[in-house]
Amino acid sequence: MTAVTSTVTTDAYEGASPEAAFEAAVAADERIEPRDWMPDAYRTTLIRQMAQHAHSEIIGMQPEANWITRAPSLRRKAILMAKVQDEAGHGLYLYSAAETLGTGRDELLDKLHAGRQRYSSIFNYPTLTWADVGAIGWLVDGAAITNQVPLCRCSYGPYARAMVRICKEESFHQRQGYELLLTLSRGTAAQREMAQDAVNRWWWPSLMMFGPPDDASAHSAQSMAWKIKRHSNDELRQRFVDICVPQAETLGLTLPDPDLAWNEERGHYDFGAIDWTEFQEVLKGNGPCNEQRITQRRRAHEEGAWVREAAAAYAAKHSAQHTQHAQTDGKATA
Numbered sequence: 001m002t003a004v005t006s007t008v009t010t011d012a013y014e015g016a017s018p019e020a021a022f023e024a025a026v027a028a029d030e031r032i033e034p035r036d037w038m039p040d041a042y043r044t045t046l047i048r049q050m051a052q053h054a055h056s057e058i059i060g061m062q063p064e065a066n067w068i069t070r071a072p073s074l075r076r077k078a079i080l081m082a083k084v085q086d087e088a089g090h091g092l093y094l095y096s097a098a099e100t101l102g103t104g105r106d107e108l109l110d111k112l113h114a115g116r117q118r119y120s121s122i123f124n125y126p127t128l129t130w131a132d133v134g135a136i137g138w139l140v141d142g143a144a145i146t147n148q149v150p151l152c153r154c155s156y157g158p159y160a161r162a163m164v165r166i167c168k169e170e171s172f173h174q175r176q177g178y179e180l181l182l183t184l185s186r187g188t189a190a191q192r193e194m195a196q197d198a199v200n201r202w203w204w205p206s207l208m209m210f211g212p213p214d215d216a217s218a219h220s221a222q223s224m225a226w227k228i229k230r231h232s233n234d235e236l237r238q239r240f241v242d243i244c245v246p247q248a249e250t251l252g253l254t255l256p257d258p259d260l261a262w263n264e265e266r267g268h269y270d271f272g273a274i275d276w277t278e279f280q281e282v283l284k285g286n287g288p289c290n291e292q293r294i295t296q297r298r299r300a301h302e303e304g305a306w307v308r309e310a311a312a313a314y315a316a317k318h319s320a321q322h323t324q325h326a327q328t329d330g331k332a333t334a
Helices: 018-027 040-059 061-065 074-099 105-113 131-153 157-185 189-208 220-225 233-251 276-286 290-303 305-333
Strands: 261-263 268-270
Touching (some): 040 061, 040 220, 061 074, 061 131, 074 105, 074 157, 105 290, 131 157, 131 189, 131 233, 157 233, 189 276, 290 305
16 A cells, blocks of 8 residues: 555644645645645535545446346355445545535535536446456456555545545455456356456446546646646556556456557557547436436435434434433532
């Protein structure tokens, strides 16, 4: 894992203006905490990024949860259930981190359901076969790890700390997917064909997960200047490709890119052009499963209203009882 950034609040820069203290703390690789002064744009950027990340974890439960009842063995069912539970937990960590910036979880969910906030485009693709569960674990979660491990060094403390546990669990998810594909690739001809088909369909969307090219990314440069991000979209995408090629060779599966080749001069793999038109269409809501995913999310939220109401009522009752006991104890002491 990456080195831990020290946590020193901007109070340490006594005498400096809030802006100067903030800039100095970021430059020194110190953590910005909720009570510290921060630019409005920094706060807005963090809320947007953490909300999109949290939404992606929650929406991302859907494609794989669809296969829990159809898992081929009890072992595979237990693994997949544990993974889907992890994704729910990741969403909760991230919503909690976003709340430290003064935004409510209900507000974020309302924006998601109304289409005013996004989640990762990757979750708008269908899971057609059991092998897709493996491809998602290997490629989608592998891309997530590549993107998220540097976030453990994010300049905003609550986000960075949430990412430490998330990355550990995502590492398990990636290994689970890889092991599933390895089993299929060493199985029957039909199983091998199913694994290859899944990789063919998920490879390019996985590369799109890192976001648009650097010269077309609206937020990347500023996020890197603030050390919210540590690497550009294209840098992370290249790192992911370099990791996946030898892993695919071990699996005995082919990555669906005829332009994929080692470049001795660059010390990296060259790869083909990404269809950014497809990426933009999915972001606009025109992907294979956009409508299905958000409809299911809205329905789950509405059907869970009674649980939230019951929890709120219990919390209010417990708080009232605590207040009453405190008052009774105070009178007895007097």
